[in-house]
Amino acid sequence: MADASSAPEAAYAASPVTPINLVLLSLFAILVYLRLKPAAPPTLPRAPPPTVFRTFTPPELVPYNGLNGMPVYLAVRGRVFDVTSGRNFYGPGGPYANFAGRDASRGLACGSFDEDMLTTDLDGPLDKLDDLGDEQMEAMKGWEERFEEKYLVVGRLVAVGSNEAEEAKAQP
Structure with missing residues (x-):
């Protein structure tokens, strides 16, 4: 017969919701957001004033x-x-x-x-x-x-x- 104390550990180890997985998922979400967020529109340098002869x-x-x-x-x-x-x-x-x-x-x-x-x-x-x-x-x-x-x-x-x-x- 199996030990009663090993059953909860096996269930915990098989669960995808672990602290390390939550940290990795959070980092992944942040990286995706930074990659996909809209960039600020590029600004062109101001043209010099027109020169008049x-x-x-x-x-x-x-x-x-x-x-x-x-x-x-x-x-x-x-x-x-x-x-x-x-x-x-x-x-x-x-x-x-x-x-x-x-x-x-x-x-x-x-x-x-x-x-x-x-x-x-x-x-x-x-x-x-x-x-x-x-x-x-x-x-x-x-x-x-x-x-x-x-x-x-x-x-x-x-x-x-x-x-x-x-x-x-x-x-x-």
Whole structure:
């Protein structure tokens, strides 16, 4: 005859409802929930504000030097390029940072990044570059072509007090 005390143990061991099974079932339910729960909708980065072609005078171009969250613009032969994507080169701390927000034509033509290559009188006439030689003009055109390939033209540079500057002021 079988021992009376072994009967309840056999019934307990055969039951699927054990503490370890409850823990495993709970973990399984949590894993299924985490796998099937809806994910948060992906958020796209905000698009940059649209760039409008505009007329700049040298003093109006100066703030576009990459400081205070501003984009980085520079001018070459009267055309203003948005070089913000090259901020490492043209922005604050970059090797060409002194050209940011300025007319870089003479410096690029002469292969010099010194401050004396920049126009000091921002309210005066634009640099006509008449005294540059053929080799310097070719160097500047090479830079200009490189900028055309990589960067967006966002405006033109005109002298303070010129007809173009006055027309630009009159437009809303």
